[in-house]
Amino acid sequence: MAAPVFSLPILVAVISYRTRRDGRAELEMPAKEREILGERERCPTGIDGLDHILNGGIPRGNTVLVTGSVGTGKTSICVEFLVRGAVTGETSLYLSVTEPTAKLLKNVIPFDFFDERLLKQGKLHFIDLPVLYEKLGIENVEFDVGEIKLLVDGIAEIVEERTIKRFVLDSMTSVSYRLKDPEKIREFLLRLATALSAKGCTSLLVSEVSTSGENDGHGGGIEEAIADGVIVTGNLERRGDLLRTLQVVKMRGTSHSRAKYVLDLTTGGVLLVPLLKGGSIPGGG
Amino acid sequence: MTVATEISERLLELPEASSVALRLRTDQYFDAIQGMLDLFASKKDLDVIYVTSTVPSQSIINALEVLEIPLDHIWFVDCISQIMMSSSKRHPHSIGVESPTMLENIMLKVEFLMRKRAGRKALIVLDSINSLAIHNNTKILSEFLHILVNNLRAREAYTVIFSMQEYESDEIRNMLVLVSDETIELGEEAAA
Numbered sequence: 001m002a003a004p005v006f007s008l009p010i011l012v013a014v015i016s017y018r019t020r021r022d023g024r025a026e027l028e029m030p031a032k033e034r035e036i037l038g039e040r041e042r043c044p045t046g047i048d049g050l051d052h053i054l055n056g057g058i059p060r061g062n063t064v065l066v067t068g069s070v071g072t073g074k075t076s077i078c079v080e081f082l083v084r085g086a087v088t089g090e091t092s093l094y095l096s097v098t099e100p101t102a103k104l105l106k107n108v109i110p111f112d113f114f115d116e117r118l119l120k121q122g123k124l125h126f127i128d129l130p131v132l133y134e135k136l137g138i139e140n141v142e143f144d145v146g147e148i149k150l151l152v153d154g155i156a157e158i159v160e161e162r163t164i165k166r167f168v169l170d171s172m173t174s175v176s177y178r179l180k181d182p183e184k185i186r187e188f189l190l191r192l193a194t195a196l197s198a199k200g201c202t203s204l205l206v207s208e209v210s211t212s213g214e215n216d217g218h219g220g221g222i223e224e225a226i227a228d229g230v231i232v233t234g235n236l237e238r239r240g241d242l243l244r245t246l247q248v249v250k251m252r253g254t255s256h257s258r259a260k261y262v263l264d265l266t267t268g269g270v271l272l273v274p275l276l277k278g279g280s281i282p283g284g285g
Numbered sequence: 286m287t288v289a290t291e292i293s294e295r296l297l298e299l300p301e302a303s304s305v306a307l308r309l310r311t312d313q314y315f316d317a318i319q320g321m322l323d324l325f326a327s328k329k330d331l332d333v334i335y336v337t338s339t340v341p342s343q344s345i346i347n348a349l350e351v352l353e354i355p356l357d358h359i360w361f362v363d364c365i366s367q368i369m370m371s372s373s374k375r376h377p378h379s380i381g382v383e384s385p386t387m388l389e390n391i392m393l394k395v396e397f398l399m400r401k402r403a404g405r406k407a408l409i410v411l412d413s414i415n416s417l418a419i420h421n422n423t424k425i426l427s428e429f430l431h432i433l434v435n436n437l438r439a440r441e442a443y444t445v446i447f448s449m450q451e452y453e454s455d456e457i458r459n460m461l462v463l464v465s466d467e468t469i470e471l472g473e474e475a476a477a
Contacts, residue, residue, distance in 0.1 A: 241387050262389035266397050273392045274432065278425030 040253045043166070043202040046084020047077065049261060049272025050231075050246070058202050058229065059253030063193035065172070065223050067207035068233030072244055075099075076265045077233070078168040078204050079107070083114050084269075086123040090165035093125045093158065097174035101126040110267050125162060129175075132158075143178050148188045156195040164201055171206040172223060182222050189226045228252040233263070236275070246272060288316035288471055293324030295469050296443070301406070304434045304444040306414075306461035306468045311449055313471050315348055321410060321445060323354045331358070331408040331443065334398050336391060338364040338416040339447075341371055342379040362394040365416075385420040388429040395433070399440060409437055413447035414457055423456045427463065434464045 042057035051057050058064055066074045082092035096104055104126060108114050118124040133139075136154045138147050159167060169175070172189075179185045189205075196203045207223055224230050229251040236243045247260045260275040286294075292307070299305065309317050326333050337345060342361035349356060361379040368384045375381060380398070382390045395409060411417075411433075417426055430446070437444045448461060450470075461468065 239386060241384055243387065243389060262393065264390065264393035264397070266393075268397055268400050271393050271396050271400075273389050273396065276388055276425050276428045276432075278422065278428050 042254075043085075043090075045077075045081045046088070047080055047270045047272070049263070049270070050077070050248075053248050053257045053259075053261065053272070054251060055254050055256060058251070060202050061197040061200055062228035062251070062253060063189075063196060063203045063205065063226075064229035064231060064251070065207050065227040066204050066231045066233065067209055067224070069209050069235065072233035072235060073246070073263055073265050073270060074206050074233055075104075075107070075170060077231070077246075077270055078170060078206060079104075080111070080113075080269050081204060082124060082166050082168055083108065083111060083118070085166040086118045087113060087115070089123070091123055091125070091163050092166040092168075093127065093162065093164045094168045094170065095127050095129050095132070095155070096170050097129040098171055100128055111269065112267050113269060122162070125164070127158070129169075141178060142180055143184065143188075145184070145187065148179070148184060148191065152188065152191040152195055155192065156199070159196060159199050159201050164199075167196055167201050167203040169203070169205045171208055173206070173208040176223075186222050186226060189223060193226065193228070224250070236260070236262075243275070245275060287320075288313045289320035289324060291471060292317055292320035292469065293328070296321065296325045296445070297328065299443075299467060302438045302441045302443065303466045304438060304446070304464060306446050306448055306465040308448050308450050308453070308461075308468060308470045310471070311451060314449075315352075317447070317471065318345065318348070319352055319354065321408070322349065322359060323352065326358065326408050329406065329408075332402045332405045333359040333408045333410065334362065334395055335359060335410045335412065336362040336364065336395065337412045338385040338420070339413050341366040341369065343371075343376060346376050346379070360398050362391060362398070364391060385417055388417075388421060388425060392429070392433055392436070395437075399442070407437075407440075407442040409442055409444045411444065411446045413449055414461065415447075415449045415452040418454075418457055423460065427460050430460060430464045 040059040042054075043060045044051050044057035045054070066077060068074050079094070082094055086092045094104070109116075132151075132154055136150050138151060140147060143151070158164065175188065176185050179188055193203075205223070205227065227250070230249045232247045232249055234245045234247075236245045244263045244265070245260050246263045247258065248256050249258060261272040262275050264271045296305065307317065322333055322335075335342070335345065342363040343366070345361070346356065349359070356378055359378060361376070362382060363375070363379050364382040364385040364387075366375070367381050380394055382394055399407060414426075421429070434444050446461060446465065448457060
């Protein structure tokens with residue numbers, strides 16, 4: 001009889017697993033030791049599994065694309081990133097195109113770690129992008145170069161004024177619909193990423209992918225090429241079961257796991273475990 | 286010595302964070318549960334996370350109520366009720382996994398419950414390796430056990446894996462040897 005076979009990444013994940021007294025995973029390396037080694041400062045997402053995958057968090061100032069089809073947990077990941085940041089004192093901003101703030105807040109409140117006082121204390125901000133469009137006088141359905149500059153400057157001004165350290169745009173796809181031309185999408189992304197990074201702000205840009213995996217021709221390739229990081233969420237069907245998955249395919253400024261993980265959206269936040277490899281091979285489970 | 290007392294005493298002899306394969310006969314099933322949940326877990330003041338893929342959690346809860354074992358520190362990860370399309374009503378101490386084939390989701394639910402009770406020592410019961418083997422092949426099941434048990438060991442939790450002797454295969458025995466620190470076979474002393 002053949003002995004069970006274990007893949008190396010799983011063994012590494014198991015061996016390197018450590019926890020703190022409060023039950024949350026311990027980060028691999030303290031910030032000071034990173035500085036000595038010349039590594040970039042991290043912005044821990046607060047999602048233990050993701051921080052473990054990223055060796056401590058997103059390199060601070062990175063612009064990261066969170067891309068995936070509907071119902072795969074993109075918004076939950078982004079909201080947790082902001083709320084965990086706000087709890088640790090980093091002012092956070094959620095710029096929403098797809099859902100009005102009031103509706104979004106209803107989804108945030110069930111989180112155990114969410115504290116409504118964060119809103120009153122000005123640590124956590126939610127802004128509807130249409131409101132910003134109106135404030136900036138942007139009326140055209142299709143943006144021209146001037147309006148792109150106006151929008152990026154408007155966002156940068158809010159980030160500056162409120163000393164925002166964590167930023168989420170949900171979604172980049174909705175903005176891309178008003179940019180149409182790949183050149184304009186590229187222009188917008190480059191300007192936005194540069195402006196946010198210059199202010200030490202770490203950002204997540206949500207990108208919708210259709211269930212077929214297509215980006216509907218609204219700049220997915222460009223977005224992924226320009227972004228410092230790409231986190232892909234998805235659905236994996238295995239023998240009729242549908243698993244939510246997460247994979248970090250790119251992250252500048254850090255070594256990271258590129259393996260696929262299974263995620264669960266809970267009131268305690270986003271939880272991740274390694275995808276069992278036996279299930280990904282023919283007849284494997 | 287009763288089965289319940291025997292299992293409790295043998296578990297008490299083990300160091301913390303032990304992983305135990307519990308080989309039992311089907312007629313010892315409820316006595317073993319009583320020994321673990323009532324005697325052992327109570328003595329050690331442990332929270333219990335009971336993963337069931339053998340019978341629905343409600344059946345075990347009913348049995349515990351008959352035995353007057355309080356449920357305050359016992360939570361269930363039920364992998365079988367959903368697939369059986371049984372009652373949608375679920376006990377507040379039970380959370381569901383859609384199917385015993387969703388092994389990653391079992392790990393996620395255990396993780397969720399461990400976090401909810403952070404700071405408390407825990408006993409995780411996997412009931413049973415045989416019923417999981419009905420739904421999963423050996424390769425993925427070995428991988429699952431290896432990750433789960435090592436994860437729990439790192440968190441200083443006890444893990445007890447049920448194995449029904451009548452339904453054991455060589456593959457299951459090998460798997461248990463690989464992940465367990467100790468194998469307890471009930472009634473060994475009496476038989477000797």
